[in-house]
Amino acid sequence: MMQLVETAAEAHRAADGTLEASLFDYLLRLGDDSLILAQRLTEWCGQAPALEIDLSLANVGLDLLGQATLLLDLAGEVEGAGRDGDALAFQRDVLAFRNALIAEQPNGDFAQTIARHFLYSSFQLPLLEGLTRSADPRIAAVAGKAVKEVQYHNEFTAEWVIRLGDGTEESHRRMVEGLDWFWRFVEELFESDAVEQPLVEVGIAVDRASLRAGFDARVAEVLKAATIATPVYPRAVSGGRRGHHSEHLGHLLAVMQILPRTYPDARW
Amino acid sequence: MAHDWPLWEVFIRSKGGLSHMHVGSVHAPDGELALRHARDVYTRRLEGVSLWVVRSNDILASDPSKAGPIFEPAETKVYRHPTFYTIPDVVKHI
Amino acid sequence: MYTTELGKPEQKGLAPVSVEDRALLAAFEARVAADEFIEPKDWMPETYRKTLVRQISQHAHSEIVGMLPEGNWLTRAPSLRRKAVLLAKVQDEGGHGLYLYCAAETLGASREEMTEALNAGKAKYSTIFNYPTLTWADIGAIGWLVDGAAIMNQVPLQRTSYGPYARAMVRVCKEESFHQRQGYEIMMALASGSPEQQAMAQDALNRWWWPSLMMFGPPDANSPNSAQGFRWRIKRDSNDDLRQKFVDITVPQAEYLGLTIPDPALAWNVDKGGYDFGVIDWEEFYAVVRGEGPVAKERMKARREAWENGAWVREAADAHEAKRAARIAA
Numbered sequence A: 001m002m003q004l005v006e007t008a009a010e011a012h013r014a015a016d017g018t019l020e021a022s023l024f025d026y027l028l029r030l031g032d033d034s035l036i037l038a039q040r041l042t043e044w045c046g047q048a049p050a051l052e053i054d055l056s057l058a059n060v061g062l063d064l065l066g067q068a069t070l071l072l073d074l075a076g077e078v079e080g081a082g083r084d085g086d087a088l089a090f091q092r093d094v095l096a097f098r099n100a101l102i103a104e105q106p107n108g109d110f111a112q113t114i115a116r117h118f119l120y121s122s123f124q125l126p127l128l129e130g131l132t133r134s135a136d137p138r139i140a141a142v143a144g145k146a147v148k149e150v151q152y153h154n155e156f157t158a159e160w161v162i163r164l165g166d167g168t169e170e171s172h173r174r175m176v177e178g179l180d181w182f183w184r185f186v187e188e189l190f191e192s193d194a195v196e197q198p199l200v201e202v203g204i205a206v207d208r209a210s211l212r213a214g215f216d217a218r219v220a221e222v223l224k225a226a227t228i229a230t231p232v233y234p235r236a237v238s239g240g241r242r243g244h245h246s247e248h249l250g251h252l253l254a255v256m257q258i259l260p261r262t263y264p265d266a267r268w
Numbered sequence B: 001m002a003h004d005w006p007l008w009e010v011f012i013r014s015k016g017g018l019s020h021m022h023v024g025s026v027h028a029p030d031g032e033l034a035l036r037h038a039r040d041v042y043t044r045r046l047e048g049v050s051l052w053v054v055r056s057n058d059i060l061a062s063d064p065s066k067a068g069p070i071f072e073p074a075e076t077k078v079y080r081h082p083t084f085y086t087i088p089d090v091v092k093h094i
Numbered sequence C: 001m002y003t004t005e006l007g008k009p010e011q012k013g014l015a016p017v018s019v020e021d022r023a024l025l026a027a028f029e030a031r032v033a034a035d036e037f038i039e040p041k042d043w044m045p046e047t048y049r050k051t052l053v054r055q056i057s058q059h060a061h062s063e064i065v066g067m068l069p070e071g072n073w074l075t076r077a078p079s080l081r082r083k084a085v086l087l088a089k090v091q092d093e094g095g096h097g098l099y100l101y102c103a104a105e106t107l108g109a110s111r112e113e114m115t116e117a118l119n120a121g122k123a124k125y126s127t128i129f130n131y132p133t134l135t136w137a138d139i140g141a142i143g144w145l146v147d148g149a150a151i152m153n154q155v156p157l158q159r160t161s162y163g164p165y166a167r168a169m170v171r172v173c174k175e176e177s178f179h180q181r182q183g184y185e186i187m188m189a190l191a192s193g194s195p196e197q198q199a200m201a202q203d204a205l206n207r208w209w210w211p212s213l214m215m216f217g218p219p220d221a222n223s224p225n226s227a228q229g230f231r232w233r234i235k236r237d238s239n240d241d242l243r244q245k246f247v248d249i250t251v252p253q254a255e256y257l258g259l260t261i262p263d264p265a266l267a268w269n270v271d272k273g274g275y276d277f278g279v280i281d282w283e284e285f286y287a288v289v290r291g292e293g294p295v296a297k298e299r300m301k302a303r304r305e306a307w308e309n310g311a312w313v314r315e316a317a318d319a320h321e322a323k324r325a326a327r328i329a330a
Helices: A008-016 A019-042 A051-079 A085-091 A110-131 A137-165 A169-189 A197-201 A208-225 A247-256 A258-262 B031-042 B072-076 C019-033 C046-071 C080-105 C111-119 C136-157 C163-191 C195-214 C226-231 C239-257 C282-292 C296-309 C311-329
Strands: B007-013 B021-027 B050-055 C267-269 C274-276
Touching: A019 A051, A019 A085, A019 A110, A019 A197, A019 A247, A019 C080, A051 A085, A051 A110, A051 A137, A051 B021, A051 B031, A051 C080, A085 A258, A085 C080, A110 A137, A110 A169, A110 A208, A137 A169, A137 A208, A137 B031, A137 C311, A169 A208, A169 C311, A247 A258, B007 B031, B021 B031, B021 C080, B021 C163, B031 B050, B031 C080, C019 C226, C046 C080, C046 C111, C046 C136, C046 C163, C046 C226, C046 C296, C080 C111, C080 C163, C111 C296, C136 C163, C136 C195, C136 C239, C163 C195, C163 C239, C195 C239, C195 C282, C239 C274, C282 C296, C296 C311
Parallel strands: none
Antiparallel strands: B007 B021, B007 B050, C267 C274
């Protein structure tokens, strides 16, 4: 499989096959998930169904942005090529982003946004719990803080899945449709590859496949309370971890990155 | 929509040993969301240890004419505190 | 600044005051004069209650609509830190709106009524939010100037006569100083940046200066109904006094940035110990108050759509709770 690389330094390290290159990529995967999800949530500002919900979504967004900043800064350190979190967030193009496809999906209506974040946080929570025991103390520290945040995100979104699922006929339909958008993106969250396997072996990364059973149980529990049938998963779509994203990411980045790209040397 | 979500009054105990204090209100359709909304609105700056919400309608008040896993995440959000910004001392009133 | 149009004749047509009411009114006025706080269940003149509902709800609407000009740049904030800080600020503004709506609700107004009044164009909000945010520098200018003006108005309101309003103002003021500092820090970065960034900063100041001065409302000479507001401690300082104070404080801040305030008549007046400044375009001000501000339509459309598009969500939550209650009762 061809490796996608951006700089000469990265090419050298990848060819080396060192753990460092893998770690850099892994941190991008974690950081980009949080960054792209946060960006999507900022699109809701001032438009939520109730003022209280606006505040809740902003809280989740702030938590995710905080995670993204720590993880991408750390990635930059590990890479050792002088890039910090901002450089990574605002100067990479789509092929270099490593977020899962689920993160970049559009907000849609409130049900779709809740669906996206309920599913993602149901995966992210056990992932972070595992990472609190990472052999890399820097990752363990980030995870330790993020775990409490994501516990909250998962509870908050689950409550809305339930209320919308078991609310009115219209909300039920929208909740089913919202979830329906995302089933094809679930499997990618639990995929591993040659980048992560070495990290799992030395205890730095968590084996994603091991998280699936817990995820399924949590989703089943909440769907039941929401009076929604368990899904029949369609064929999985993936590629985000290799830089092959959906059509949505390009537009998202075009908006997010416009100022640093237009004024390359400016400091803000 | 025919009506608002019910109003809930919010009480926070900011430190062990102190009493819960009334800080304001939130709208929510039920108790669980009331707690979440209260947390999101009133504890964004390290402001609480324990949170109570009560339906405003359930509160009985005296007549004045007859006599009178939830807070830790806020800890690192230091950018809300004014001291986080470096503004040179020579610039006044800011 | 939230008292625009409060002087309109609303006092007409109230029932004649009885002997008992006159005694209650005298007692009420004595308490207010003694710097005491009036609480929700205390007796209060109907005019006082109505005026407060309008002022507090106008203030709340301003916070909510105020989320939109800044929200416009949230997805394009140029660094992770700036994005996080702006998101926190906008979230705070939502929170302020919430505190204020709740304070108004203690006076018998309903959140839904107030929201519908805003969406129908019947309720006012601060004129400043009808101006567009064209560049990132506007975000700096808003924090520096608009929040600066708001702080000037809000600090004295911490001792306004109505308890829930005063307490909401205490919370708001604690959070507001971070808002102004973050805006000024943006301006500092731009003013010391590239030529394009400096130009961006100056351009933003050029466009936001006069509307910020207009935030303090019409000249005192054109505000004939303020006397009662002062006596009832709903209004604490005159429009002109606050405006003068704002100019005097802000000019040195602009000088520090190396930016020029777009007023050729601006000059230090030794005798008054403050700045003389040029004439405000009051035609523009009144047009914006009438709802003809440059992006008034955009702001109202955004608020209406958010409310209408969210109806099914709010209804679903109610339906769910009703089902739950029925299950328990069964």
